[in-house]
Amino acid sequence: MFKEPKAYCNAFEHIITMFFFGFEPAGCVQARLAYVEAQGELKVPFKDALPTREEQLSSLRNTEEFDILVVGGGATGSGCALDAVTRNLKTAMVERSDFSSGTSSRSTKLIHGGVRYLQKAIMKLDYEQYMMVKEALHERANLLDIAPHLSAPLPIMLPVYKWWQLPYYWAGIKMYDVVAGSHCLKSSYVLSKSKALELFPMLKKDKLVGAIVYYDGQHNDARMNLAIALSAARHGAAIANYTEVVHLLKKPDPQTGQEKVCGARCRDMITGQEFDVRAKCVINATGPFTDSLRKMDNQKTPNICQPSAGVHIVIPGYYSPDNMGLLDPATSDGRVIFFLPWEKMTIAGTTDTPTEVTAHPIPMEDDINFILNEVRNYLSPDVEVRRGDVLAAWSGIRPLVTDPNSKDTQSICRNHIVNISDSGLVTIAGGKWTTYRSMAEETLDAAIKAHNLSAGPSRTVGLMLEGGKDWTPTLYIRLVQDYGLENEVAQHLAATYGGRAFEVAKMAHVTGKRWPILGKRLVSEFPYIESEVQYAIKEYACTAIDVIARRTRLGFLNVQAADEALPRIVEIMGKELQWTEQKKKEELEAAQKFLHLEMGYKARSEQLSKTSEISLNAQEVARYKKRFYKFDKESKGFITTLDVQQVLERLNIQIDEDALHEILNEVDLNKNGQVELDEFLQLMSAVQRGQISDSRLAILMKTVEEGLDLRGPVTVDRSGGGF
Secondary structure, eight states, X not given: OOOOOOBOOOHHHHHHHHHHHSSOOHHHHHTBTOOOOOOSOOOOTTSSSOOOHHHHHHXXXXXXXXXEEEEOOSHHHHXXXXXXXXXXXXXXXXXXXXXXXXXXXXXXOEEOOOHHHHHHHHHTTOHHHHHHHHHHHHHHHHHHHHOTTTEEEEEEXXXXXXXXXXXXXXXXXXXXXXXXXXXXXXXXXXXXXXXXXHHOTXXXXXXXXXXXXXXXXEEOHHHHHHHHHHHHXXXXXXXXXXXXXEEEEEEEOTTTOOEEEEEEEEEETTTOOEEEEEEEEEEEOOGGGHHHHHHHHOTTOOOOEEEEEEEEEEEOGGGSOTTOEEEESSOTTSOOEEEEEETTEEEEEOOOEEOOOOSSOOOOHHHHHHHHHHHHHHBOTTSOOOGGGOOXXXXXXXXXXXXXXXXXXXXXXXXXXXXXXXXXXXXXEEOOGGGHHHHHHHHHHXXXXXXXXXXXXXXXXXXXXXXXXXXXXXXXXXHXXXXXXOHHHHHHHHHHHGGGHHHHHHTOOBOSSSSOSBOOBSSTTSOOBTHHHHHHHHTTOOSHHHIIIIISOHHHHOHHHHHHHHHHHXXXXXXXXXXXXXXXXXXXXXXXXXXXXXXXXXXXXXXXXXXXXXXXXXXXXXXXXXXHHTTOTTOOSEEOHHHHHHHHHHTTOOOOHHHHHHHHHTTOTTOSSSEEHHHHHHHHHHHHHTSSOSOHHHHHHHHHHHHHHHTSOOOOOXXXXXX
């Protein structure tokens, strides 16, 4: 079952459609993408304080019947919950894990219409694909408006290395502007070779003839997803994470006698308690797990999800300018690679390979190396792209779908589908991040019609999301002035929480320093502060993983830094949630496993293993042995933390014993509490090959060696490098 999405019409659309497709645009008649203003003031029952998770669960258990129960707390599910509750429908939403724990937090972080889709639409005279791009461009503009703190326009450069490609790409990009119409962020433009290199100095110069710059949007995807879910909660939706659907509830239709879905049996994953949530309509918005819920409804229903894995990597910020992305339109295997600044780092991706559906996708080494090789093709030879510079890596599962209503059930649907089963289960599947709102609107329209619910039109266009209403570009200055926060921390809080940043600042602890007055950092290199952990619990964070992956983005930016912050995060959460010592231990281990497998920390250990080759010449081996024996005074063949401390004391250097243990443990391959000579030589060999970048032990030992030679005091700072 499908509903034609709404549209709006302008002169540009009329001209383009007539010229390329030879008929009047359907949007002119049907008002596709109509800008629907929210009618009147919406009630916000929880404007000041959100209900606690326990209160939300109580509402789920005790409400006699909801109008809508949404299963799935990703972008689409949260969008459905917000759309439903703002239509004055009694709304519930449950999520098996955490909000945005799946695909919605593992995207390329772009809010875009799809340049390549427009190219295909024009080349193949495909009107449907053209309208898909147009819809996405409208949604892009809306999302930038309703969450200005979490999103912003981003210029993206398309380097050109053949003269004939310059007018070809320029025409395509300019058409992108034209299709966007009044929603065009900024006009695209052409750059000369010299100007392109001035703006993107890391770019490969050889054969470069110029570049084209166009604009798309960028956002903090997990925080955006959370903002949608929290907005739904503030408007009165009962939402709960870590609440699993055990099975669907059904009852016979009084008129036909046919079994109809009337709710779900749910389990609180924290306590194990089960309860029923009854609803007139159940919406399946479970992304890659779409077929699992469909089969709860009917075991014989065919699969429609064809999952595809997309891997991204994060490398240091110096690989790209602060405010300029890069698009590689034709990689060695025909895929598109984005190379973008994000959260003061650089994100590169994505791959596109068939995969199995799993709740815990793992980035594979082949995919990481593929991305690195593509990056090398576009960067100057002066920039050494090293495997060791990868600070984090993750894999997200894109839920591509086939249309169950189509005669050709094997063909992938380019857009999303809305399907209603015989028992009334409404499924929304496919689509992309940018169009979550219009997908939700279409889904609710279909659900209201199928279940004869009483509700008005969607009111989510222009509806400000959590934190967006009171945000201004200068809000961070007030945070600095009123609370004595560091400038970087204040900017981060404003960009993460918007108008709610003051609530986080009020919870911040005194540092005991002259400056900053408030705001103890979780880890020195990043602006995340301890009070964010406390505030995360108010945002329904239940585990340490929730904090490092989705309330903050530390796990996505630097797994080593996240690993170091974990003990303090667990300590704070344990105090707030009254965890036992055993529970704290379990949380720490679970979060470390998450970093190890899902965020790429595993790849680090694979770069340096007991079987790693030592590719050093005799002169290099002699030099590194000399360095090693400055610490191993007794020629034992290994060094311990005690050996390193004794050398540091001679230079008046003090390093915390726990920190020193962590530094040695990174290189201690057989985990026997000491670093042997072979392990040290393997480390230095890996550093030279670029497999490991800026190892803390390597830098420490080199710095100390120089200090011993000079017999003067030196300082040792954490390198901040990758793995």
